[in-house]
Every structure is written in structure tokens, then in C-alpha cells.
Amino acid sequence: MSVDFSENQWRTIEALSDAYIPAIELLQVDSLLQDVTPELRSVVAQKTTRDNRGFRQNVSTALSQASESNTRLFKLVIAILSRRTLAVPITHSFKLLSEMSIDERTHFIMSLRDAKIAPLRSLYRALLDLSMIAFFYSDEKLLEGLGYKFDRANAARFAEQPFWEVPIEAAPKDQSTWRIETDVVVIGSGSTGGVIANRLAKEGFRVLILEKGDQIRPSDLGKSDLVTDSRIYELSNKMMSTDKSINIVAGSTVGGGAAINWSCSLRLPFAVRRQWAADGVPWATSTLFDDAQDYVWKKMGTTYDYGEHSFTNQLILDGSKKLGYPAAPTGQNTGAHIPNTVFQGYGYRYGEKGGVVNWLYEAVQNGAKVIDRCQVVRIRHNRGKASGVEAVVNDGTKLVVNAKRVVSCCGSLQTPILLKRSGFKNKKIGDGLKLHPVTCVYGDFDEVVNKESDTIMTSVCVEDDNLDGEFHGPRIEAIHHLLPLTLKFLPWYNGESYRKICARYKHLSALLILTRDKGAGKVIYNKNDPMTPTIEYTPSKFDLDALRKGALTGANLLYIQGARRIYMPHYSIPMFESDKPASERRLADADYQAWYANAETVDFEIFKVGTGSAHQMASCRMSNKGPQFAPVDERGRLYECPNVHVVDTSVFPSASGVNPMISCMSVAQVLGGFLVEELRKEENRARL
Known part of the structure; x- marks a missing residue:
């Protein structure tokens, strides 16, 4: 499907993205990125969509890859927001988004985020996801400043190794x-x-x-x-x-x-x-x-003999041991x-x-x-x-x-x-249909915790995996620290804080919360699009509560292991911050208990918390x-x-x-x- 936009519509998209991920003062990242050159610090702090040639191309690419119905809906929304008379009922302003100040645009985004109507919250989440992907992948210097090195990872390691391919049968050229x-x-x-x-x-x-x-x-x-x-x-x-x-x-x-x-x-x-x-x-x-x-x-060749755990996998094991949570290494099908x-x-x-x-x-x-x-x-x-x-x-x-x-x-x-x-x-x-819904909870550590040579998922904590006596409940694992996965479930408090959190990518330990779902969905056959599954699934309240419970347990692991900052996936739960050494921390610490008690009261709701799935069953x-x-x-x-x-x-x-x-x-x-x-x-x- 064509994803062409008028110049006015592009300005609307860029205005929204620049509010989701705005430029911030260089001084705000100096202390966050001390191991990055001044040039790259400037890019990480101040690059915007409007001075970024790759942004529009990434938006077009992402939309061309999405389903036709989702792309059509996105184009309709942008068309409405780009017309003054049509946008007023949504923005409550006679200004176009491209004419608004950054504060006014932030207020509009928050109105979507906090809306009681689910489709508006869905729009907030879709715009955030698109902005994150299109912006951060639009500039090599930006990725380098974040410390993300997908293109170069392990190139030398595999340069001399044989690459196997499955022989593929070719269709005869002379037969229809x-x-x-x-x-x-x-x-x-x-x-x-x-x-x-x-x-x-x-x-x-x-x-x-x-x-x-x-x-x-x-x-x-x-x-x-x-x-x-x-x-x-x-x-x-x-x-x-x-x-x-x-x-x-x-x-x-x-x-x-x-x-x-x-x-x-x-x-x-x-x-x-x-x-x-x-x-x-x-x-x-x-x-x-x-x-x-x-x-x-x-x-x-599944084995437990695969070398050292990554920082996050070791954190799960060590934190669980301190707190008495059941946890263990997981097998890996990689032989030696x-x-x-x-x-x-x-x-x-x-x-x-x-x-x-x-x-x-x-x-x-x-x-x-x-x-x-x-x-x-x-x-x-x-x-x-x-x-x-x-x-x-x-x-x-x-x-x-x-x-x-x-x-x-x-x-x-x-x-x-x-x-x-x-x-x-x-x-x-x-x-x-079962999907094993997931979300993440994050800890920001002083040391670099995401390295391209890390093991991915080699440990699991099962403290909460049987919440109802029928073995429905969450497990805690490490997520693959690819940039879009690591940033996917971060809370968006406001644009400035979001950019500062993203700037700490190398220091973010992301714990994956995966729950065995009690709710279920359906796969629907659509005669008008017979080759594409229509997936009807909404995480149930039980399963969202299970994700919250797992995220809180994950926060305990992060706290006891010394995270300087902890981020839950829900924007209504504020960041927790402490400079107390890990050796002196206890879950009973008054400041942590106050934060935890507040976090327990916040319901996880769809779109207010990002959820995903990589397992489809039943x-x-x-x-x-x-x-x-x-x-x-x-x-x-x-x-x-x-x-x-x-x-x-x-x-x-x-x-x-x-x-x-x-x-x-x-x-x-x-x-x-x-x-x-x-x-x-x-x-x-x-x-x-």
C-alpha cells in the first residue's frame, strides 16, 4: 500500500515524534554518557526528526511493512490531524500540531495516553512505537552514541566459519x-x-x-x-x-x-x-x-555448559538467591x-x-x-x-x-x-489461542550491562508462576537486548525523561516478564484477506495482574542487586532512585517499601502498559x-x-x-x- 504523505502531513508526523523524543540540553546527558565522545553526546541529546534525513524513509518503510488495514488507519489519523477543522475535536486547539510548542504537543500526547477511550490510548502507543523505531534507526551516529552495534557484532568471530544452506528445489521454467x-x-x-x-x-x-x-x-x-x-x-x-x-x-x-x-x-x-x-x-x-x-x-546438543551468564542473567540468579526465590539456569541448544x-x-x-x-x-x-x-x-x-x-x-x-x-x-x-x-x-x-503475554521492568546500573557478546536468555526465576493453583503466572527471564526490544516497554512519562532513559541503553538491564495466560483469544479467517490471520486477543485482567506481580518481583531483584534507577512499564508508577550500595540494601528499606506499596496499587491496563508475544499456542x-x-x-x-x-x-x-x-x-x-x-x-x- 502506498504510504505517500503531503508535506503538511509529514510536518504533523515530525511534530509528534519530536514531542515523543524531543531534543534536550546537552548538560542533561553529560553525566549520563560519560564514556561517549562529546560529538556523539551532542547527537544523542539534540538530534531531531527535522534534521534527520533517514526519519521519513524509516516511517515509510515501517508503514509499508505493516498490515494494509493498520497503514490505512494511520494515514487517516494523520490526514485528520493535518487539517485544522478536522483536528480540533481531537487536539482541542485551533493550532495544527506543527504550529504548537513542544509543551502543547506534549500535553496532547498525554491526553491520548491518559484517555478513558481505548482507541485513543492505542493511538498513543502506536505513535510512540513508530517514533522510537523510525527515529533511533535514522542515523548511524545516533546508534553509535547509544552504544548499539548490531551491524558490527560478531563479524570477526564468524568470518572463517562455514555457513550452511538448505538446498532449495527450483520450479521448472517451462511449466506453468x-x-x-x-x-x-x-x-x-x-x-x-x-x-x-x-x-x-x-x-x-x-x-x-x-x-x-x-x-x-x-x-x-x-x-x-x-x-x-x-x-x-x-x-x-x-x-x-x-x-x-x-x-x-x-x-x-x-x-x-x-x-x-x-x-x-x-x-x-x-x-x-x-x-x-x-x-x-x-x-x-x-x-x-x-x-x-x-x-x-x-x-x-542442549547443555548448561555454555560459559558465563550475561549481567542480566546473572542478576536473576544472584538476586533470587539473596531473596530466596526459586531460580535456575536454563538449557541452551548450542552444544559447547x-x-x-x-x-x-x-x-x-x-x-x-x-x-x-x-x-x-x-x-x-x-x-x-x-x-x-x-x-x-x-x-x-x-x-x-x-x-x-x-x-x-x-x-x-x-x-x-x-x-x-x-x-x-x-x-x-x-x-x-x-x-x-x-x-x-x-x-x-x-x-x-494462547500468547504468553510479556512486558519488561528495567534497572539502570552504573556499569555497562548490555554487551554484544552477551548470552541472551540463560536463567529463569519462577517465584510467581503459580498464582491460582493452576500454574498460571509469570516467569522472569532476560530479554534479548536488541535496541527495539530493550526500549519497547519503557514508560513514557514525558518526552524529556524518555530520551534520557533511552540514552542509557547500554546501562539498562531489562527483565522480561512472561506469563502463562489464563485468558485466550481466537485466530479468525478473513475471506477478504485469506492469507493473513486476524488475531482477536486482549490480555485478560488476570493476566495483566500477573504481569504486574511479575514486574514487582523483578523490581525486587533489580533493587537488591543495586540498580540506581528502576522503571516499571507503567507511566503512572514513578521511577525509583537510590544511590545506596547493593551490599547495604534490604527489601524492607523504607524508601523502597514506600515506592513498592504505591506501585502495587496501579492497575496494568492495555495500552498504558506495552505488551508483546513471541509464543503462539493452542x-x-x-x-x-x-x-x-x-x-x-x-x-x-x-x-x-x-x-x-x-x-x-x-x-x-x-x-x-x-x-x-x-x-x-x-x-x-x-x-x-x-x-x-x-x-x-x-x-x-x-x-x-
């Missing part, structure tokens, strides 16, 4: 329709697609893997993360729920989630396994699943290698991360074929039996695949709409209780069409409560075993 015969067609090459394709290929079956994303190559790594986002994430990493209350990150590349995850490896808690068994998956508590988890763990590069989240393909190499690449070595940039249009089926799929390859070639079995490994967002556009009718398809649940309860049986077969199998996180009966990589791969290993059994039985019957 490409026809392929295979035993099993696997739709999706991610965590589960790789596992089941590997298992089937090892058993000697013909396997074809179709992936709608493309493959990241060496030349794609080391570029700006904004550029890479557009290549490997759903909707260029601009996906969100229909009410805009939660941003959603999902992989869309060869390797899928296995290529972009942060290597954190955790087994499915047995309490959750018991719930799954009660919901109609009896093997969830069996040795069959134990063996699958053991196999996956070993296959990926250190999981410490920004490339982890961008198609990390050097053979050090087992999520892709040990499954997908090995499947290809065993005979599986892969076609990338291939969008499956529908599963062909008649009278309860599937015969294959129809797809379109990126160059426009129509692909027809005839297969004995169809396996959907598209993930919890794509599998439901694939089934719906293929004509399957079960009303439970798309229901029950939108096409499996159960042996029948099609009235779930669309898929306990062996992964679609009730409506038993030779269509669903093998991804969508079949989870509920949220895993932990980073789901080990869980979904183990589920795929079990369901893959069932599929092999059925194919062998078919072969035996054919011989009779």
Missing part, C-alpha cells in the same frame, strides 16, 4: 503448473516441521517441505535489524491483535521459529502435562513423552558454543544452534526436498480424505502436490486459516474427547479428515508456561511416531 508426487507434504519448515520431516525421511518416506518464507543467507546477516525483520518475520515483525493491544512476533523463514528463537531450552512442566492429559492427551504424562523430550534435548550473538534472532545458521541444523538440514540429507517462498493455497480433500495441496511459488508458478498425507506445521497463527480456507468446518478451529487443540471439544485428535489427526495431520504448537491443549521450543519439538517427535506407524500399516495392507 509444477506437479510433484510424494508420500508426505509438510507445510512449514519450523521447529515441528523440521522434526517430523527428519523422522519421516529417516524412515525412508518421500517428504516435501513447503515454506512460505525464504532462506536467509550470509549476505543477509550483519545488516540493520530493521532490514532483517522484513525478511524473516510475519508481516515484517509488525503483527498485532485486532485491538492493537499486543504486538506479536512469529517467524516466517526457512527454519521458522527454530531459526529465530533465542536458544532457551526448558522442558514442559509436569503440572502442565497433567492438565494436558486431563484435557484428552493421555500420552502427555507417559514415558513416551519423557523419551521424546530426552531425545530432543540430546539431539540438539556460547549462545551470545545478536544473530540468534535473525536466522542464525552457523551450525551452533541445534534448532534448525539438527533437524531440517539432516532431513534434507536424508532425501527430503524443500521449496521456499511457496504459499499453500489450500489442502485438496473430498469426503474426508485429502489428496494433497495446491500452492503458488514466488515466481507465480502453480504447484500441485499429490500426497498420501498432509501435515500442517504452519504454527498457531497460520494453521487455523489454512484449514479454514481449505473448507474445513470445525468451529473449534482457531479457538483457544489455536487448533488436540484431544481424544471428540470434534465437539477439539478439531484434532490425540494422535494429531484432523477429525474431519484423518490423513491431514496438525503438528505444531496449535495442537497444545493450553499454554506451555515455558519457552515452547522443547515442548513443540517433543510433541512433533511423538506425533511423528504415530504417523510413521500409520504409514507402515498402509504399506503392509498394500502388500496383502
Whole structure:
């Protein structure tokens, strides 16, 4: 969709962004950035959108990557705000935003932020996110001043290492329709697609893997993360729920989630396994699943022997030990290698991360074929039996695949709409979506805490993970310190304070608060946009309260470990500041207790607190209780069409409560075993 703006509209956008992130006096950052050159300090403090050529380009790029409906809505809002007569009911001023003083624009932004009407708060959040991304990425000097070095991180480390690629099948040039015969067609090459394709290929079956994303190559790594986002994430990493209350990150590349995850490896808690068994998956508590988890763990080289923790990961462990909170290191699927590069989240393909190499690449070595940039249009089926799929390859070639079995490994967002556009009718398809909502709490430390060589997520605190007796509640982990992730959940008190906080990027320890959601949403199929999932999800009050509880516990960890300043993700909770040495701190300290007591009284509400999701589950649940309860049986077969199998996180009966990589791969290993059994039985019957 075109994102052209008139000059007047550009001035409106720039006026808003300059109020969100205004220039501040150089003296205000001198003490904050003592290790930065005077030239860079000046850029960090005083650069504005109006003297920044890259800002407009970044805005255009971001909007072109967003969904058409969101871009259209944004353009409409800017058009209204750029017309004096139309803007008055919103701004309550006869001045255009571009004519207002910085104080007047700040007052307008605060009116959006504090509005009782959710859509206005949504507008506040959208403008803040766009301003942050477009502004900070618009100038190399600005990024350098903040200490952000994505482009240069680890370049020397990997210069001599071999880079593996999955061989991709090329469409025949002389055919308008490409026809392929295979035993099993696997739709999706991610965590589960790789596992089941590997298992089937090892058993000697013909396997074809179709992936709608493309493959990241060496030349794609080391570029700006904004550029890479557009290549490997759903909707260029601009996906969100229909009410805009939660941003959603999902992989869309060869390797899928296995290529972009942060290597954190955790087994499915047995309490959750018991719930799954009660919901109609009896093997969830069996040795069959134990063996699958053991196999996956070993296959990926998962280990606890990966060197030192980052500052934030060590803080979680040390702070938890002081306070008596249960915490532990997490496994990493990197073998003997250190999981410490920004490339982890961008198609990390050097053979050090087992999520892709040990499954997908090995499947290809065993005979599986892969076609990338291939969008499956529908599963062909008649009278309860599937015969294959129809797809379109990126160059426009129509692909027809005839297969004995169809396996959907598209993930919890794509599998439901694939089934719906293929004509399957079960009303439970798309229901029950779980997202593991997240937010962050921040500590500002005197020392530099964000280093490009850091491990990412190697520890977890579970002090609050069972708030209701049913194991719904938050965990505390470290977030990947990519700039947009680190700054995403910061509170916006006002523009001046926001810029000063952002200037401390290198010193911000960000604790990720991830909760096992009790609430649920839906994935909706939209006939007018059949290839894009419509996600109806709003974090429930219970889950928002859980995030608040987790953030407060995270604040305790930050305080006891000596953070000079603590920022909660809600702007109504003021910054806490103390220069007391960590060795002298106690949670009972009067100043901290007063701040904590006030923070406890502030409700977390959508848009007032930023929330996100990188885990999508349970939108096409499996159960042996029948099609009235779930669309898929306990062996992964679609009730409506038993030779269509669903093998991804969508079949989870509920949220895993932990980073789901080990869980979904183990589920795929079990369901893959069932599929092999059925194919062998078919072969035996054919011989009779």
C-alpha cells in the first residue's frame, strides 16, 4: 500500500515524534554518557526528526511493512490531524500540531495516553512505537552514541566459519503448473516441521517441505535489524491483535521459529502435562513423552555448559538467591558454543544452534526436498480424505502436490486459516489461542550491562508462576537486548525523561516478564484477506495482574542487586532512585517499601502498559474427547479428515508456561511416531 504523505502531513508526523523524543540540553546527558565522545553526546541529546534525513524513509518503510488495514488507519489519523477543522475535536486547539510548542504537543500526547477511550490510548502507543523505531534507526551516529552495534557484532568471530544452506528445489521454467508426487507434504519448515520431516525421511518416506518464507543467507546477516525483520518475520515483525493491544512476533523463514528463537531450552512442566492429559492427551504424562523430550534435548546438543551468564542473567540468579526465590539456569541448544550473538534472532545458521541444523538440514540429507517462498493455497480433500495441496511459488508458478498425507506445521497463527480456507468446518478451529503475554521492568546500573557478546536468555526465576493453583503466572527471564526490544516497554512519562532513559541503553538491564495466560483469544479467517490471520486477543485482567506481580518481583531483584534507577512499564508508577550500595540494601528499606506499596496499587491496563508475544499456542487443540471439544485428535489427526495431520504448537491443549521450543519439538517427535506407524500399516495392507 502506498504510504505517500503531503508535506503538511509529514510536518504533523515530525511534530509528534519530536514531542515523543524531543531534543534536550546537552548538560542533561553529560553525566549520563560519560564514556561517549562529546560529538556523539551532542547527537544523542539534540538530534531531531527535522534534521534527520533517514526519519521519513524509516516511517515509510515501517508503514509499508505493516498490515494494509493498520497503514490505512494511520494515514487517516494523520490526514485528520493535518487539517485544522478536522483536528480540533481531537487536539482541542485551533493550532495544527506543527504550529504548537513542544509543551502543547506534549500535553496532547498525554491526553491520548491518559484517555478513558481505548482507541485513543492505542493511538498513543502506536505513535510512540513508530517514533522510537523510525527515529533511533535514522542515523548511524545516533546508534553509535547509544552504544548499539548490531551491524558490527560478531563479524570477526564468524568470518572463517562455514555457513550452511538448505538446498532449495527450483520450479521448472517451462511449466506453468509444477506437479510433484510424494508420500508426505509438510507445510512449514519450523521447529515441528523440521522434526517430523527428519523422522519421516529417516524412515525412508518421500517428504516435501513447503515454506512460505525464504532462506536467509550470509549476505543477509550483519545488516540493520530493521532490514532483517522484513525478511524473516510475519508481516515484517509488525503483527498485532485486532485491538492493537499486543504486538506479536512469529517467524516466517526457512527454519521458522527454530531459526529465530533465542536458544532457551526448558522442558514442559509436569503440572502442565497433567492438565494436558486431563484435557484428552493421555500420552502427555507417559514415558513416551519423557523419551521424546530426552531425545530432543540430546539431539540438539542442549547443555548448561555454555560459559558465563550475561549481567542480566546473572542478576536473576544472584538476586533470587539473596531473596530466596526459586531460580535456575536454563538449557541452551548450542552444544559447547556460547549462545551470545545478536544473530540468534535473525536466522542464525552457523551450525551452533541445534534448532534448525539438527533437524531440517539432516532431513534434507536424508532425501527430503524443500521449496521456499511457496504459499499453500489450500489442502485438496473430498469426503474426508485429502489428496494433497495446491500452492503458488514466488515466481507465480502453480504447484500441485499429490500426497498420501498432509501435515500442517504452519504454527498457531497460520494453521487455523489454512484449514479454514481449505473448507474445513470445525468451529473449534482457531479457538483457544494462547500468547504468553510479556512486558519488561528495567534497572539502570552504573556499569555497562548490555554487551554484544552477551548470552541472551540463560536463567529463569519462577517465584510467581503459580498464582491460582493452576500454574498460571509469570516467569522472569532476560530479554534479548536488541535496541527495539530493550526500549519497547519503557514508560513514557514525558518526552524529556524518555530520551534520557533511552540514552542509557547500554546501562539498562531489562527483565522480561512472561506469563502463562489464563485468558485466550481466537485466530479468525478473513475471506477478504485469506492469507493473513486476524488475531482477536486482549490480555485478560488476570493476566495483566500477573504481569504486574511479575514486574514487582523483578523490581525486587533489580533493587537488591543495586540498580540506581528502576522503571516499571507503567507511566503512572514513578521511577525509583537510590544511590545506596547493593551490599547495604534490604527489601524492607523504607524508601523502597514506600515506592513498592504505591506501585502495587496501579492497575496494568492495555495500552498504558506495552505488551508483546513471541509464543503462539493452542489455536487448533488436540484431544481424544471428540470434534465437539477439539478439531484434532490425540494422535494429531484432523477429525474431519484423518490423513491431514496438525503438528505444531496449535495442537497444545493450553499454554506451555515455558519457552515452547522443547515442548513443540517433543510433541512433533511423538506425533511423528504415530504417523510413521500409520504409514507402515498402509504399506503392509498394500502388500496383502
